[in-house]
Amino acid sequence: MRATRAIELGTGLFVLLGFAALFFLITQITSRQVGFGETGYRVSAWFEQVGGLKPGAPVSMSGVTIGRVESIGYDFAEYKAHVVLRIDRKFDRIPDDSDAAIFTAGLLGGQYVGIGPGGSETYFKDGDRIEFTQSAVVLENLISKFLFSKAAEQTPTDQEAP
Amino acid sequence: MQSETSPAVGSLVRLRGVRYVIGGRAIFDGLDVDIRRGEVTAVMGPSGTGKTTMLRLITGLVTAERGEVLVDGEEVSRLGRSDLYRLRRRMGMLFQNGALLTDLSVYENVAFPLREHTRLPERLIRPIVLAKLHAVGLRGAESLLPAELSGGMGRRVALARAIVMDPEILIYDEPFVGLDPISMGVVVRLIRELNDTLGLTSIVVSHDVHEIAAVADRAYLLSGGKVVATGSPSELNALDSAEVRQFMQGLPDGPVPFHYPAPDYAAQLFGARR
Amino acid sequence: MRQIARELRQSLSGSLVRIGKYSLFVGRLLSETPRALLRFRLVVEQVYNAGALSLVIIMLSGLFVGMVLGLQGYDLLQRFGSEESLGTAAALGLVKELGPVVTALLFAGRAGTALASELGLMRATDQIAALEMMAVDPVRRVVMPRFLGSVIAMPLLAAIFSMIGIFGAQLVGVQLMGVDPGQFWSQMKGAVEVADVMEGVIKSCVFGVACGAIAVYEGFHAIPTAEGVGRATTRTVVTSSVVVLLLDYMLTAVML
Numbered sequence: 257m258r259a260t261r262a263i264e265l266g267t268g269l270f271v272l273l274g275f276a277a278l279f280f281l282i283t284q285i286t287s288r289q290v291g292f293g294e295t296g297y298r299v300s301a302w303f304e305q306v307g308g309l310k311p312g313a314p315v316s317m318s319g320v321t322i323g324r325v326e327s328i329g330y331d332f333a334e335y336k337a338h339v340v341l342r343i344d345r346k347f348d349r350i351p352d353d354s355d356a357a358i359f360t361a362g363l364l365g366g367q368y369v370g371i372g373p374g375g376s377e378t379y380f381k382d383g384d385r386i387e388f389t390q391s392a393v394v395l396e397n398l399i400s401k402f403l404f405s406k407a408a409e410q411t412p413t414d415q416e417a418p
Numbered sequence: 419m420q421s422e423t424s425p426a427v428g429s430l431v432r433l434r435g436v437r438y439v440i441g442g443r444a445i446f447d448g449l450d451v452d453i454r455r456g457e458v459t460a461v462m463g464p465s466g467t468g469k470t471t472m473l474r475l476i477t478g479l480v481t482a483e484r485g486e487v488l489v490d491g492e493e494v495s496r497l498g499r500s501d502l503y504r505l506r507r508r509m510g511m512l513f514q515n516g517a518l519l520t521d522l523s524v525y526e527n528v529a530f531p532l533r534e535h536t537r538l539p540e541r542l543i544r545p546i547v548l549a550k551l552h553a554v555g556l557r558g559a560e561s562l563l564p565a566e567l568s569g570g571m572g573r574r575v576a577l578a579r580a581i582v583m584d585p586e587i588l589i590y591d592e593p594f595v596g597l598d599p600i601s602m603g604v605v606v607r608l609i610r611e612l613n614d615t616l617g618l619t620s621i622v623v624s625h626d627v628h629e630i631a632a633v634a635d636r637a638y639l640l641s642g643g644k645v646v647a648t649g650s651p652s653e654l655n656a657l658d659s660a661e662v663r664q665f666m667q668g669l670p671d672g673p674v675p676f677h678y679p680a681p682d683y684a685a686q687l688f689g690a691r692r
Numbered sequence: 693m694r695q696i697a698r699e700l701r702q703s704l705s706g707s708l709v710r711i712g713k714y715s716l717f718v719g720r721l722l723s724e725t726p727r728a729l730l731r732f733r734l735v736v737e738q739v740y741n742a743g744a745l746s747l748v749i750i751m752l753s754g755l756f757v758g759m760v761l762g763l764q765g766y767d768l769l770q771r772f773g774s775e776e777s778l779g780t781a782a783a784l785g786l787v788k789e790l791g792p793v794v795t796a797l798l799f800a801g802r803a804g805t806a807l808a809s810e811l812g813l814m815r816a817t818d819q820i821a822a823l824e825m826m827a828v829d830p831v832r833r834v835v836m837p838r839f840l841g842s843v844i845a846m847p848l849l850a851a852i853f854s855m856i857g858i859f860g861a862q863l864v865g866v867q868l869m870g871v872d873p874g875q876f877w878s879q880m881k882g883a884v885e886v887a888d889v890m891e892g893v894i895k896s897c898v899f900g901v902a903c904g905a906i907a908v909y910e911g912f913h914a915i916p917t918a919e920g921v922g923r924a925t926t927r928t929v930v931t932s933s934v935v936v937l938l939l940d941y942m943l944t945a946v947m948l
Binding site: 263264266267269270271273274275277278280281282284285286310312314361 | 736737739740743744747779783787845847848849851852854855856858880881882884885886888889892893
């Protein structure tokens with residue numbers, strides 16, 4: 257075994273560097289934050305339309321990320337999308353009449369859940385439900401609405417005619 | 419293990435009617451060889467007669483198509499992997515070019531079989547390795563790498579490695595090829611000494627007639643896939659057979675022709691082109 | 693006509709035989725894995741040979757691939773007015789595709805050929821036969837550590853490649869082309885998911901098995917002559933490259 261120590265040192269450095277790179281890739285270029293996820297409390301919200309919202313998307317209040325979307329499912333009892341949000345423990349004073357809405361970051365960016373604080377004196381706790389929700393805006397719907405209203409404006413006579 | 423079938427003096431290795439074919443050419447057809455216990459047996463023959471192949475048959479590196487290859491009463495080709503390995507631990511083999519592991523030092527090369535097969539601590543391995551290296555006269559070279567050794571030295575290290583597990587059979591594949599006269603003398607002496615002091619059975623494959631004469635108790639002369647003559651080196655020398663004479667005296671033409679089979683020379687020169 | 697059919701049949705059965713031999717060999721390697729891991733020191737040595745010694749070429753290539761990606765990505769994205777997405781584009785491209793694939797190709801050229809020629813030389817100089825004669829299984833003692841070294845080294849090398857590549861893209865995009873660094877990183881974070889990183893890791897693990905197995909197979913079964921060793925190294929590079937690209941397509945199709 258010649259120069260065993262040098263080999264071990266080189267291997268150690270290599271393996272360390274490799275795992276550091278892997279760690280970097282997982283923590284620094286993805287939205288996952290280490291240790292987040294199991295701490296904090298859950299609240300649920302029901303939306304008519306979640307659009308392109310995905311699990312792991314941020315939940316923010318006034319632009320500050322306070323949690324993540326944990327899961328998205330379909331609720332046949334209400335015929336709506338059921339979204340579970342996990343809010344970090346630090347943000348424990350969100351009024352329980354706050355509303356949730358789905359927004360798009362930038363024109364083509366990912367979607368996130370925005371929380372608008374209400375005025376209640378009691379706060380959300382684990383398992384609560386957000387009553388007031390506003391669905392995601394689907395671009396196609398917006399465009400078609402816009403086009404219909406334009407069409408309606410331009411040809412009022414056609415519509416009045418029997 | 420198995421009951422001792424062969425007597426103390428008798429054949430340890432026995433080949434009977436062996437046929438071995440490679441690439442459609444029969445290397446051996448009906449080969450009979452007996453290697454007696456405790457002796458140095460030489461296997462001689464012109465290049466290409468499959469002397470090395472015979473060693474590979476005995477060690478189970480290749481399997482015969484027909485016939486039996488018995489080592490200490492066991493049919494080599496019928497042994498499973500673990501039984502074959504058990505048998506091989508009783509053999510040592512010296513390859514033509516040493517076949518030392520290039521990335522290990524001389525010391526580690528000799529220690530290699532011990533490290534692989536035993537759980538001996540370093541303080542027991544070291545004296546064994548040094549003793550074997552001393553036996554081949556290379557105790558001082560323990561820290562060299564194989565690339566730093568001359569051909570003769572490399573072969574001696576390989577010899578030390580071959581005897582480190584105290585084998586019963588020691589097999590030499592062309593041990594004299596490419597050695598200077600001094601190294602040659604050293605190897606000849608080592609073969610004889612190791613055989614007698616360690617109580618080995620040795621098989622030496624070679625075509626160096628003089629060295630064989632100096633070292634072997636018995637010799638087989640192979641040609642055309644068969645044994646053409648057998649006996650002590652002096653008996654072989656005295657034999658009046660054309661094949662034996664040609665080989666023992668190094669005559670260029672004879673039963674082994676100088677020319678590779680070819681069409682008639684004159685006809686090829688003048689008649690072939692149309 | 694009949695001759696063509698016969699040749700076709702022959703070459704088909706030839707390649708089937710080859711695939712069969714490879715599969716049997718890989719099966720043997722995988723079945724030996726637990727036992728080989730026990731002799732960890734031998735594996736460590738080969739992780740060094742396959743991994744640490746390939747580090748420089750991997751890092752250098754990663755940097756330049758990342759820089760090219762930054763340049764090309766910027767040029768492409770600014771046509772749509774979304775050059776802030778450069779970080780996302782570069783990270784996804786590197787982590788999912790270029791990292792594992794380019795690393796595997798470089799690995800085949802650097803470590804794969806080294807392995808094949810080393811084993812081929814051991815075969816040609818009777819070292820393999822000598823191991824057999826010493827009742828040491830050459831597959832266990834020589835082939836397995838080298839195979840495992842490759843399997844361990846590959847995902848780590850690919851991760852290093854991707855990381856350096858992202859910095860390379862950042863270097864060009866942010867420092868040279870003036871993309872906002874905040875946008876670069878935050879868009880990347882918003883769009884790349886852990887699953888994307890894992891896709892790359894799975895790919896490079898599979899490539900590690902493939903490249904390692906091909907290199908040790910070709911080397912171990914090389915014809916024991918100088919020419920045979922040369923041919924084994926060439927075959928290692930060619931076979932590895934084709935197999936990596938083929939597997940890449942299949943894995944991408946499965947995981948997308």
